[in-house]
Amino acid sequence: xxxxxxxxxxxxxxxxxxxxxxxxxxxxxxxxxxxxxxxxxxxxxxxxxxxxxxxxxxxxxxxxxxxxxxxxxxxxxxxxxxxxxxxxxxxxxxxxxxxxxxxxxxxxxxxxxxxxxxxxxxxxxxxxxxxxxxxxxxxxxxxxxxxxxxxxxxxxxxxxxxxxxxxxxxxxxxxxxxxxxxxxxxxxxxxxxxxxxxxxxxxxxxxxxxxxxxxxxxxxxxxxxxxxxxxxxxxxxxxxxxxxxxxxxxxxxxxxxxxxxxxxxxxxxxxxxxxxxxxxxxxxxxxxxxxxxxxxxxxxxxxxxxxxxxxxxxxxxxxxxxxxxxxxxxxxxxxxxxxxxxxxxxxxxxxxxxxxxxxxxxxxxxxxxxxxxxxxxxxxxxxxxxxxxxxxxxxxxxxxxxxxxxxxxxxxxxxxxxxxxxxxxxxxxxxxxxxxxxxxxxxxxxxxxxxxxxxxxxxxxxxxxxxxxxxxxxxxxxxxxxxxxxxxxxxxxxxxxxxxxxxxxxxxxxxxxxxxxxxxxxxxxxxxxxxxxxxxxxxxxxxxxxxxxxxxxxxxxxxxxxxxxxxxxxxxxxxxxxxxxxxxxxxxxxxxxxxxxxxxxxxxxxxxxxxxxxxxxxxxxxxxxx
Amino acid sequence: xxxxxxxxxxxxxxxxxxxxxxxxxxxxxxxxxxxxxxxxxxxxxxxxxxxxxxxxxxxxxxxxxxxxxxxxxxxxxxxxxxxxxxxxxxxxxxxxxxxxxxxx
Numbered sequence: 190x191x192x193x194x195x196x197x198x199x200x201x202x203x204x205x206x207x208x209x210x211x212x213x214x215x216x217x218x219x220x221x222x223x224x225x226x227x228x229x230x231x232x233x234x235x236x237x238x239x240x241x242x243x244x245x246x247x248x249x250x251x252x253x254x255x256x257x258x259x260x261x262x263x264x265x266x267x268x269x270x271x272x273x274x275x276x277x278x279x280x281x282x283x284x285x286x287x288x289x290x291x292x293x294x295x296x297x298x299x300x301x302x303x304x305x306x307x308x309x310x311x312x313x314x315x316x317x318x319x320x321x322x323x324x325x326x327x328x329x330x331x332x333x334x335x336x337x338x339x340x341x342x343x344x345x346x347x348x349x350x351x352x353x354x355x356x357x358x359x360x361x362x363x364x365x366x367x368x369x370x371x372x373x374x375x376x377x378x379x380x381x382x383x384x385x386x387x388x389x390x391x392x393x394x395x396x397x398x399x400x401x402x403x404x405x406x407x408x409x410x411x412x413x414x415x416x417x418x419x420x421x422x423x424x425x426x427x428x429x430x431x432x433x434x435x436x437x438x439x440x441x442x443x444x445x446x447x448x449x450x451x452x453x454x455x456x457x458x459x460x461x462x463x464x465x466x467x468x469x470x471x472x473x474x475x476x477x478x479x480x481x482x483x484x485x486x487x488x489x490x491x492x493x494x495x496x497x498x499x500x501x502x503x504x505x506x507x508x509x510x511x512x513x514x515x516x517x518x519x520x521x522x523x524x525x526x527x528x529x530x531x532x533x534x535x536x537x538x539x540x541x542x543x544x545x546x547x548x549x550x551x552x553x554x555x556x557x558x559x560x561x562x563x564x565x566x567x568x569x570x571x572x573x574x575x576x577x578x579x580x581x582x583x584x585x586x587x588x589x590x591x592x593x594x595x596x597x598x599x600x601x602x603x604x605x606x607x608x609x610x611x612x613x614x615x616x617x618x619x620x621x622x623x624x625x626x627x628x629x630x631x632x633x634x635x636x637x638x639x640x641x642x643x644x645x646x647x648x649x650x651x652x653x654x655x656x657x658x659x660x661x662x663x664x665x666x667x668x669x670x671x672x673x674x675x676x677x678x679x680x681x682x683x684x685x686x687x688x689x690x691x692x693x694x695x696x697x698x699x700x701x702x703x704x705x706x707x708x709x710x711x712x713x714x715x716x717x718x719x720x721x722x723x724x725x726x727x728x729x730x731x732x733x734x735x736x737x738x739x740x741x742x743x744x745x746x747x748x749x750x751x752x753x754x755x756x757x758x759x760x761x762x763x764x765x766x767x768x769x770x771x772x773x774x775x776x777x778x779x780x781x782x783x784x785x786x787x788x789x790x791x792x793x794x795x796x797x798x799x800x801x802x803x804x805x806x807x808x809x810x811x812x813x814x815x
Numbered sequence: 816x817x818x819x820x821x822x823x824x825x826x827x828x829x830x831x832x833x834x835x836x837x838x839x840x841x842x843x844x845x846x847x848x849x850x851x852x853x854x855x856x857x858x859x860x861x862x863x864x865x866x867x868x869x870x871x872x873x874x875x876x877x878x879x880x881x882x883x884x885x886x887x888x889x890x891x892x893x894x895x896x897x898x899x900x901x902x903x904x905x906x907x908x909x910x911x912x913x914x915x916x917x918x919x
């Protein structure tokens with residue numbers, strides 16, 4: 190395990206070294222997973238949490254201390270595998286993609302930093318450790334988004350991402366403090382134990398504004414998670430974050446960092462399930478994000494932005510799956526499904542991004558209208574992209590099918606409204622993914638002729654770019670067959686996943702309808718899509734503009750915050766704080782002007798002062814001192 | 816010739832002290848100022864010896880103190896003269912009024 194942490198201290202001088210080390214890490218984490226799931230971890234039917242390393246780093250009181258440690262339980266082991274594996278693929282891919290970049294080594298250093306902090310995040314057993322790595326992840330994401338720092342849009346995007354997530358992290362921090370205060374511990378397991386036992390009920394029922402402390406704490410923690418996971422309404426940073434290099438988008442903004450929020454909720458799930466209010470918030474925020482993002486994704490034209498919105502939508506899925514989940518046994522289906530979806534999503538979404546990376550590398554543009562008919566030039570990308578699209582659309586037997594089925598089943602069992610929206614969203618997902626697919630790889634248009642010259646020069650790129658695509662495609666296709674319930678469940682007891690073919694008819698039907706619709710509209714060059722978008726006029730425009738959420742934010746920050754808070758603050762700063770300081774300085778200067786004559790530079794006058802002083806003291810001591 | 820009364824000797828030492836003080840304040844020549852300081856020191860020495868002799872005739876503490884002061888006065892004179900020489904080198908004068916750069 191220490192191999193994972195050694196990476197931080199290693200200044201990556203070249204991609205090969207970074208990739209090699211990560212390969213070692215991946216093998217180690219796979220080995221850990223194997224050991225955990227098949228050898229050590231299981232006692233009876235229950236998986237144990239193993240605290241591998243625990244070391245008290247800062248202790249505040251007897252109970253509250255910050256421990257640095259490594260905790261292994263099913264979800265952290267799963268995340269270990271996902272993070273190292275996807276990271277490895279991205280490292281390999283970047284060898285080809287980033288070749289010739291000036292700051293190649295820096296890039297790998299950032300990637301390494303990110304991987305390190307993500308791993309630290311998933312294995313930490315203490316809320317505060319989570320928070321620290323959480324921030325580290327945020328920083329490395331900021332660095333990587335702003336990698337092309339000479340591009341103003343990239344700089345703006347990285348700033349936006351940082352500020353928005355920071356804002357959410359504030360909620361997270363306050364949430365941690367509330368939980369730690371009412372649960373009297375920072376250690377996650379102790380916290381869960383304390384808060385669920387009866388003697389702490391007083392703390393739990395303590396209320397603020399009519400809402401219990403536990404609800405506040407959990408909701409605030411969820412806001413932190415929502416910020417990282419780009420849930421509505423804190424999602425605005427994610428699409429802009431696509432300014433970063435494409436492999437980075439694949440790693441951070443698709444597979445790993447953005448699911449940190451889901452992971453966090455899953456980590457604290459034993460707490461969440463006590464609190465119906467917080468869970469409801471999780472459900473509806475997740476659902477709303479999933480749906481809105483899917484609608485927006487249907488109208489965007491930048492391929493990376495489409496993928497970004499699709500990521501957001503899928504994460505919304507995971508969130509509401511957690512939200513509708515119960516604890517233990519059959520009711521824990523949502524939890525398992527969410528983690529399962531996280532697992533499969535990591536594969537197919539990073540595959541999609543890497544595929545998009547190949548396309549962008551080839552065509553030097555993010556805009557969909559510059560593409561078309563690329564299937565002849567990029568056969569590998571074509572096939573792997575198709576696999577990923579089928580996976581995300583939930584078509585059997587690809588990975589996304591299984592995880593999405595479980596999510597929908599969980600939703601169906603708990604709330605029919607959620608189920609309906611989710612079902613419709615899955616249809617939309619299929620539609621926009623295949624809109625993307627057909628627009629890139631089929632739909633012949635003039636663009637390709639302009640690029641035929643380019644096509645001769647380089648094809649799909651080197652082996653290092655193709656290999657990850659193929660590996661990930663294999664994973665996307667096959668990961669669904671892992672009997673996931675056997676490994677990950679809410680109460681760590683094995684959950685028999687059962688598969689209901691009747692139930693899966695509806696989602697698959699929706700998926701197929703979406704695909705067919707996309708095929709009809711985009712497979713060949715036609716004006717059908719334009720007509721449709723015109724007939725939907727206002728809605729289309731609103732979705733294209735991302736429902737004006739960016740504009741609302743801009744309005745709030747520019748008009749309200751700047752005017753109502755920024756201006757007065759600036760005025761106070763300029764007139765009162767500065768005035769005070771200037772006053773002090775002026776007084777000092779005036780007084781010193783009066784007394785500086787004393788310092789004449791004449792030795793003898795000093796001697797006279799000295800002597801006079803002694804005489805004065807002598808008089809004081811002899812006559813006045815009684 | 817009888818014993819000299821203590822008040823006479825103390826009068827001499829006080830006179831010596833104020834002569835030294837006067838010289839220190841009025842003279843502009845640094846050598847003269849140095850000499851004035853020596854006068855002040857010696858007046859103190861006289862005080863030490865006299866008080867020792869008249870108050871504690873069987874002890875030697877005051878005399879030892881005087882010897883210490885003489886030794887240190889020698890060292891102090893050496894330092895002062897070194898300062899004066901340096902001042903002369905930089906200002907071509909040993910008048911203290913010329914050395915008044917160290918002011919506001």
